[in-house]
Amino acid sequence: MKFSPKVQGLIEAFKCLPGVGAKSAQRMAFHLLERNRAGADALSEALSVAMRDVGHCRQCRNFTEADVCDICLSEKRKQSGLICVVESPADVIAIEQTGEFQGRYFVLMGHLSPIDGIGPGDLGLDVLETTLQQDNVSELILATNPTVEGEATAHYIASLAKDFNVSVSRIAHGVPVGGELEYVDGNTLSHALSGRKNY
């Protein structure tokens, strides 16, 4: 015996969400049916609208419902000559929130992962090459994650950028500000040591 077909259908549909198994899917379905039907209708509508209208910015690949996103449209940002390469749209938000960066972005939407069949084409690196070729880019800042895949991706893009007249940098890795040495993992600590600067 199962739930009635439309309840069961809703539970099944929730399993498309990352990290949502049978139990969570059931909890979500019951919660909405019992306590928040308005929220459920809003979610249904937001999903349908986003899937229909949201695509990738033609220049930076970030999610946007426009052809070119607001950041790429900014003449001031373009004139900075800076492009920061990140793995995900969330990284763009994180960097924007520092208020320190006034350039443009290039969002890979992932990282190189041969085991998952994700190659340079899947990360839109041809688009990045075109930008390096056509625009007056002075510096490419590689801000991929400090993971094995992120480092490999940074390395690949750095070698790709050699063909263009652009300086390439990598964001600094080390002990987080406010962090205590004692609680920092060994890998980060060795990065912090080898990357030391004169005081």
Place this chain on the structure above:
Amino acid sequence: MKFSPKVQGLIEAFKCLPGVGAKSAQRMAFHLLERNRAGADALSEALSVAMRDVGHCRQCRNFTEADVCDICLSEKRKQSGLICVVESPADVIAIEQTGEFQGRYFVLMGHLSPIDGIGPGDLGLDVLETTLQQDNVSELILATNPTVEGEATAHYIASLAKDFNVSVSRIAHGVPVGGELEYVDGNTLSHALSGRKNY
């Protein structure tokens, strides 16, 4: 700076789900936009269909898109004279899966909780009273959860049932079958001791 309006709208909409905060909502939105648009469309449709069509069974209050659910429609189950009172639709599934129970259910859709303003009316106990009055019910099995609220709810329903010619029982609590004493919490263990039976 935020994401584009329709991406931001999707992230906000996901926060209506239980246990989903800003970070998870973002992860869900990105996952669907990037990797599973078909799943997102299916979820949108399932939500809309379920919210439109799924209501409560007029007799047992379980979720169903029919007026009266399949279990309540069964003449054989009605003739058993048994009604098992549970807190949630998931409890019905759990009991059905044992294959041991051939009666009907009454689903409270919660438990008495004065602090949350949930009283007897919110649990549909007037509907249960009508059933006890009209149908030939021989035994009411209280299978609410062994929590403070579940026990209070069971107690309330037991006293309410006194007005009708029906015997009332409570499911047994104790050490789970296959469980090891060592790992059973003290409260369960004292239940198991006080509820001991002759061997």
